[in-house]
Amino acid sequence: MMFISYELVYSLGYLGALLAGFFSSVTIFFPTPGFLIVAAMAASHYFNPFILGLFAGIGAAVGETFPYWIAFGGETALSKKYDIKDKLVRIREYFEKYRAEIIIFFFAFSPLPFDVIGFFCGAIKYPFKKFFAFTLFGKVAKYTLICYAVYYGMEFAVRWYNAVP
Numbered sequence: 001m002m003f004i005s006y007e008l009v010y011s012l013g014y015l016g017a018l019l020a021g022f023f024s025s026v027t028i029f030f031p032t033p034g035f036l037i038v039a040a041m042a043a044s045h046y047f048n049p050f051i052l053g054l055f056a057g058i059g060a061a062v063g064e065t066f067p068y069w070i071a072f073g074g075e076t077a078l079s080k081k082y083d084i085k086d087k088l089v090r091i092r093e094y095f096e097k098y099r100a101e102i103i104i105f106f107f108a109f110s111p112l113p114f115d116v117i118g119f120f121c122g123a124i125k126y127p128f129k130k131f132f133a134f135t136l137f138g139k140v141a142k143y144t145l146i147c148y149a150v151y152y153g154m155e156f157a158v159r160w161y162n163a164v165p
Contacts, residue, residue: 010044014047014052016041017037017041017047017052019059021058021060021139021143022059023059023063024060025063035143038052038053039146039147039150042146042148042151043150045154049148049151049152050144052147053143053144053147053148056143057139057141058136058140061135061136061139064118064135064139065118067115067118067119068119069122070119071118071119071122071123072122072123089124092125095120095124095126096126104130104134105134105137105138105141106138107138108134108135108136108138109138109139110142114135118135
């Protein structure tokens with residue numbers, strides 16, 4: 001269930017797309033279909049699909065930082081109680097060895113559950129700037145692709161429907 005309505009998002013314009021992306025990503029393990037609101041906005045042909053995807057992607061990337069920070073703080077509390085710091089350092093080195101940036105981008109771009117990656121990166125203390133940068137690239141690419149597909153797909157469908165006798 002969305003926290004904000006389509007009418008509110010539409011009236012806010014690009015800021016509404018940013019909020020839809022944010023609220024759809026900030027809910028941990030309970031995804032909301034913010035991409036449907038953004039897709040509906042793109043289908044209206046009132047908004048530029050690139051700018052719409054950019055704003056929605058930025059909002060989604062900011063929302064995805066919450067699992068990172070929760071795990072980052074949780075790891076600090078756990079390392080004080082248990083001796084896991086060395087193990088997490090080894091896991092982080094292994095993660096970075098196998099192209100962590102590609103993994104983060106792929107999960108951010110795909111419909112796979114990204115919260116798991118956020119928790120994982122926070123727990124191993126993966127550098128936040130890298131985490132956020134590749135999350136941002138993935139989310140912006142995902143939302144921009146959705147916006148362009150709906151924007152031009154709806155136009156094609158309407159032309160095709162009007163051409164059919």
